[in-house]
Amino acid sequence: MPGAHYEVVGKTAVITFDNPPVNGLGFDLRHAIVTLVDRAQADDNVVAIVLTGTTRAFSGGADIREFGTPKAGQEPTLRTVIKVLESSVKPVVAAIDGVCLGGGLELALGAHYRVAATSARVGLPEVKLGILPGAGGTQRLPRLLGLEKALNMIVNGTIVSATKLADTPLFDLVVDTDVVASATAFAEKMAKENASHKRVRDLKVNQPDAEALLQVARANLAAGAKRFPAPLKCLEAVAGSVSLPFDQGIEQERQLFLQLMSSPESAALRHIFAAERAATKIPGIASDIALRPIKVVGVIGAGTMGGGITMNFLNAGIPVTMLETKQDALDRGVATIRRNYENTMKKGRLTQAQVEERMGLLSTSLDYADLAQADLVIEAVFENMDVKEQVFIALDKVMKPGAILASNTSTLDVDAIANFTKRPGDVIGLHFFSPANVMRLLEIVRGKKTADDVLATCIDLAKKIAKQPVVSGVCDGFIGNRMLHRYYTVTNDLIVEGALPQQVDKVLEDFGMAMGPFRVGDLAGIDIGWSIRKHRAAQNPDQDFSMVADKLAEVGRFGQKTSAGWYRYEPGNRKPIPDPVVTQIIEAYRAEKGVTPRKISDEEILMRCLCALVNEGAKILDEGIALRASDIDVVYLSGYGFPAFRGGPMHYAEQIGLYNIARAIGQYAQESDKAAKFWAISPLLVKRVEAGGRWA
Numbered sequence: 001m002p003g004a005h006y007e008v009v010g011k012t013a014v015i016t017f018d019n020p021p022v023n024g025l026g027f028d029l030r031h032a033i034v035t036l037v038d039r040a041q042a043d044d045n046v047v048a049i050v051l052t053g054t055t056r057a058f059s060g061g062a063d064i065r066e067f068g069t070p071k072a073g074q075e076p077t078l079r080t081v082i083k084v085l086e087s088s089v090k091p092v093v094a095a096i097d098g099v100c101l102g103g104g105l106e107l108a109l110g111a112h113y114r115v116a117a118t119s120a121r122v123g124l125p126e127v128k129l130g131i132l133p134g135a136g137g138t139q140r141l142p143r144l145l146g147l148e149k150a151l152n153m154i155v156n157g158t159i160v161s162a163t164k165l166a167d168t169p170l171f172d173l174v175v176d177t178d179v180v181a182s183a184t185a186f187a188e189k190m191a192k193e194n195a196s197h198k199r200v201r202d203l204k205v206n207q208p209d210a211e212a213l214l215q216v217a218r219a220n221l222a223a224g225a226k227r228f229p230a231p232l233k234c235l236e237a238v239a240g241s242v243s244l245p246f247d248q249g250i251e252q253e254r255q256l257f258l259q260l261m262s263s264p265e266s267a268a269l270r271h272i273f274a275a276e277r278a279a280t281k282i283p284g285i286a287s288d289i290a291l292r293p294i295k296v297v298g299v300i301g302a303g304t305m306g307g308g309i310t311m312n313f314l315n316a317g318i319p320v321t322m323l324e325t326k327q328d329a330l331d332r333g334v335a336t337i338r339r340n341y342e343n344t345m346k347k348g349r350l351t352q353a354q355v356e357e358r359m360g361l362l363s364t365s366l367d368y369a370d371l372a373q374a375d376l377v378i379e380a381v382f383e384n385m386d387v388k389e390q391v392f393i394a395l396d397k398v399m400k401p402g403a404i405l406a407s408n409t410s411t412l413d414v415d416a417i418a419n420f421t422k423r424p425g426d427v428i429g430l431h432f433f434s435p436a437n438v439m440r441l442l443e444i445v446r447g448k449k450t451a452d453d454v455l456a457t458c459i460d461l462a463k464k465i466a467k468q469p470v471v472s473g474v475c476d477g478f479i480g481n482r483m484l485h486r487y488y489t490v491t492n493d494l495i496v497e498g499a500l501p502q503q504v505d506k507v508l509e510d511f512g513m514a515m516g517p518f519r520v521g522d523l524a525g526i527d528i529g530w531s532i533r534k535h536r537a538a539q540n541p542d543q544d545f546s547m548v549a550d551k552l553a554e555v556g557r558f559g560q561k562t563s564a565g566w567y568r569y570e571p572g573n574r575k576p577i578p579d580p581v582v583t584q585i586i587e588a589y590r591a592e593k594g595v596t597p598r599k600i601s602d603e604e605i606l607m608r609c610l611c612a613l614v615n616e617g618a619k620i621l622d623e624g625i626a627l628r629a630s631d632i633d634v635v636y637l638s639g640y641g642f643p644a645f646r647g648g649p650m651h652y653a654e655q656i657g658l659y660n661i662a663r664a665i666g667q668y669a670q671e672s673d674k675a676a677k678f679w680a681i682s683p684l685l686v687k688r689v690e691a692g693g694r695w696a
């Protein structure tokens with residue numbers, strides 16, 4: 001039947017889940033389990049029941065395709081299924097391999113016995129979605145693992161290998177042979193030996209100083225509870241396993257679960273969970289399209305980005321050849337990579353052998369001919385079109401047919417770069433973020449002529465090197481930097497009009513941004529934007545590109561590297577200290593521009609910054625540069641420090657109301673002619689307000 005298969009092996013009914021890819025507990029599977037367990041009860045030839053999945057997954061938990069649909073709550077719910085298992089007269093054994101997560105583990109906890117393969121991995125990761133295990137997990141896991149272990153797993157959402165838990169009562173048996181055969185033999189033995197079968201709900205939680213332990217854990221979690229309420233609620237639910245009778249504990253778990261389900265933080269985290277998965281799917285490209293094999297990689301340029309990009313592949317076991325124009329640049333690049341690995345080793349996160357293994361995958365060259373066999377090459381040379389042209393012409397000459405030619409450019413036209421070659425279909429942008437070995441985001445820039453399989457291969461590759469891919473069309477700044485440019489223009493205007501950097505930073509950090517824009521400026525270096533603006537001004541003498549930052553750069557305040565920027569810094573300390581000199585520079589700038597400062601409220605600062613991001617995001621969406629509003633959220637969360645519990649700028653805009661965003665933009669646009677131009681509202685935003693206030 002749909003969802004699961006039934007087979008009698010010896011005297012055991014084996015019920016095998018069949019809901020690819022991970023046996024999510026959707027309606028069909030839940031319904032099949034109940035039906036097939038009933039069938040086994042009625043079958044006189046059957047003495048025991050084994051539930052199992054595949055080697056990939058016993059069950060990955062709830063079926064995310066059902067989220068938000070009526071099927072998610074349709075009976076039999078998971079709680080009903082678990083009751084059916086628990087009350088079975090014939091022993092029920094879960095035979096677990098692959099992942100057994102969330103609802104999948106809760107289901108297994110409802111069985112009388114559990115037999116796991118050594119390769120199985122179990123966990124209750126619901127907290128990562130801002131919720132808690134809502135089908136008895138917080139009550140049953142502590143009864144088997146003890147309070148402390150279960151609490152840690154539930155509060156942190158950690159996933160643990162079955163071998164690590166082999167000596168706990170969670171498993172009756174952990175085997176490295178056929179798990180279903182072992183479970184079947186075990187089930188028949190239990191059927192023969194025992195008249196009644198143990199139920200986890202009847203056990204007591206074993207923990208001597210439970211209350212003291214809970215108090216310490218509570219104190220540790222209290223600080224973060226405002227932004228992430230789920231961990232503390234997880235703790236309260238688990239506490240019920242000690243202090244309450246089982247059914248009351250379940251009832252309390254239910255109440256806490258429902259509270260979290262309706263919290264904005266959980267809505268944001270669930271949105272991002274779904275958004276990250278959606279970002280890897282491209283409309284019009286089949287999910288089974290043949291991918292190009294990527295076994296050998298070339299990187300051009302061994303500077304800041306080239307080195308970081310290279311490390312991603314070495315970490316994934318993929319050999320890299322780095323190419324430069326001069327040997328000393330290569331030597332510096334290799335030395336930096338080694339130093340980075342050795343620093344990680346000093347922190348205990350890599351062994352010497354692992355460092356050497358990674359360095360062993362790295363080779364260097366000054367000759368393009370050495371890249372002839374690479375499956376993919378990523379260019380990370382100076383941001384200059386003439387240099388890119390030379391590089392892509394050289395690559396076109398040597399690369400084998402079918403190789404992918406990628407550029408890490410931040411600002412240049414990927415279509416123009418593609419046209420330097422005779423194979424524009426093989427060219428793509430792979431925009432890594434600095435530090436490229438650390439930042440999760442990878443903007444994959446799809447040129448007009450980029451072939452579908454090239455795009456699909458790069459998305460797949462991103463996952464292999466632990467990056468979060470988001471596809472962007474070609475435009476100035478792609479998704480992330482194009483929006484950031486608008487945000488920085490607003491933060492500059494705010495200080496010209498009357499705010500101070502420390503006020504703006506505080507507002508945005510209180511909102512949850514990892515760092516305020518002026519602190520970011522000090523970290524990244526104020527001189528970089530200054531030199532870009534000088535260059536632009538020289539090319540367009542009639543336009544005003546100036547910003548307050550230029551006045552700081554002119555007096556040598558480049559940021560942290562000169563111990564002075566938007567803030568001042570004490571030697572050896574990165575703590576920003578507001579500086580009256582900066583206030584004077586800002587005041588002088590205002591006077592120069594004839595601006596009379598006004599008092600700007602924190603609310604206005606936040607709203608203007610959000611409106612700038614959202615209006616540009618809407619334009620990006622309208623132009624088809626981003627495929628979905630949720631892709632923009634993924635960019636902002638994984639690349640720009642936007643707070644996860646707000647779900648990204650586009651999600652947050654829906655929460656506070658697209659109507660309110662549009663109304664504020666309309667008001668800002670009326671302030672001056674310049675403002676009217678800057679705040680020209682996105683036609684898509686207007687349409688979405690009229691259509692009910694959602695992006696899709």
Ligand SMILES: NC(=O)c1ccc[n+]([C@@H]2O[C@H](COP(=O)([O-])OP(=O)(O)OC[C@H]3O[C@@H](n4cnc5c(N)ncnc54)[C@H](O)[C@@H]3O)[C@@H](O)[C@H]2O)c1
Nearest residue numbers: 301302303304305306324325329380381382383409410434
């Ligand atoms: N730095 C960032 O934050 C960042 C972020 C994303 C993308 N990018 C982009 O990455 C690229 C590289 O930036 P970076 O910060 O690593 O610059 P970088 O100056 O640190 O490194 C560039 C390297 O390229 C080498 N190089 C120059 N011309 C070359 C050629 N013809 N052949 C081979 N090697 C050559 C240089 O010797 C240098 O080592 C640029 O396109 C930049 O826009 C930078």
